[in-house]
Amino acid sequence: DVKVTQSSRYLVKRTGEKVFLECVQDMDHENMFWYRQDPGLGLRLIYFSYDVKMKEKGDIPEGYSVSREKKERFSLILESASTNQTSMYLCASRFRDRRTAGNTIYFGEGSWLTVV
Amino acid sequence: GENVEQHPSTLSVQEGDSAVIKCTYSDSASNYFPWYKQELGKRPQLIIDIRSNVGEKKDQRIAVTLNKTAKHFSLHITETQPEDSAVYFCAARGANNAGNMLTFGGGTRLMVKP
Numbered sequence: 522d523v524k525v526t527q528s529s530r531y532l533v534k535r536t537g538e539k540v541f542l543e544c545v546q547d548m549d550h551e552n553m554f555w556y557r558q559d560p561g562l563g564l565r566l567i568y569f570s571y572d573v574k575m576k577e578k579g580d581i582p583e584g585y586s587v588s589r590e591k592k593e594r595f596s597l598i599l600e601s602a603s604t605n606q607t608s609m610y611l612c613a614s615r616f617r618d619r620r621t622a623g624n625t626i627y628f629g630e631g632s633w634l635t636v637v
Numbered sequence: 638g639e640n641v642e643q644h645p646s647t648l649s650v651q652e653g654d655s656a657v658i659k660c661t662y663s664d665s666a667s668n669y670f671p672w673y674k675q676e677l678g679k680r681p682q683l684i685i686d687i688r689s690n691v692g693e694k695k696d697q698r699i700a701v702t703l704n705k706t707a708k709h710f711s712l713h714i715t716e717t718q719p720e721d722s723a724v725y726f727c728a729a730r731g732a733n734n735a736g737n738m739l740t741f742g743g744g745t746r747l748m749v750k751p
Binding site: 525565569 | 638643646673679681682686726738741742743744
């Protein structure tokens with residue numbers, strides 16, 4: 522059974538703090554993703570990584586950075602947290618997509634971040 | 638890039654009734670359309686998907702239909718049960734999308750009343 526684990530379920534941070542959200546997957550997946558979930562806006566892609574040390578911007582990368590030093594771990598970094606980054610953050614992973622159509626993305630449980 | 642719109646945003650049905658959630662997409666080259674279910678406090682999980690060479694797919698009480706000409710696809714849940722209550726997300730993957738990324742709809746909160 523695929524397991525995608527996010528280290529923190531609930532965090533409260535102050536404006537201006539540096540925030541790290543950690544994600545680990547145990548299925549040797551090449552691709553990993555960070556999404557942000559907000560009511561009515563669905564899941565929006567922040568950053569993704571094809572493989573170790575590779576990263577690409579998604580649809581809403583501003584204010585975020587990422588790190589993928591090991592294949593199993595993908596970290597999301599908020600350099601200086603702001604109140605508009607209060608949200609639910611979802612990590613996900615999948616095998617490298619070798620087909621013309623997609624394969625399954627597996628999500629973590631999510632991290633609720635509140636910035637005050 | 639791809640744009641996916643999902644309707645309705647909330648849907649309330651009586652147990653045993655059917656529920657239909659609709660999505661439209663903008664990229665005519667999109668070729669993969671998954672549906673995810675997210676129960677309260679849980680992670681989104683894939684429940685069914687369809688590829689562009691198929692018009693309909695069924696799995697027990699759930700089915701998905703795809704109309705490529707109109708660029709829309711729908712999720713149908715029959716004989717709804719309280720455990721079907723969740724947020725449902727549709728998604729589309731454009732063929733010209735570098736990295737094979739999914740674009741998600743805004744979500745539908747389905748409430749099944751016993």
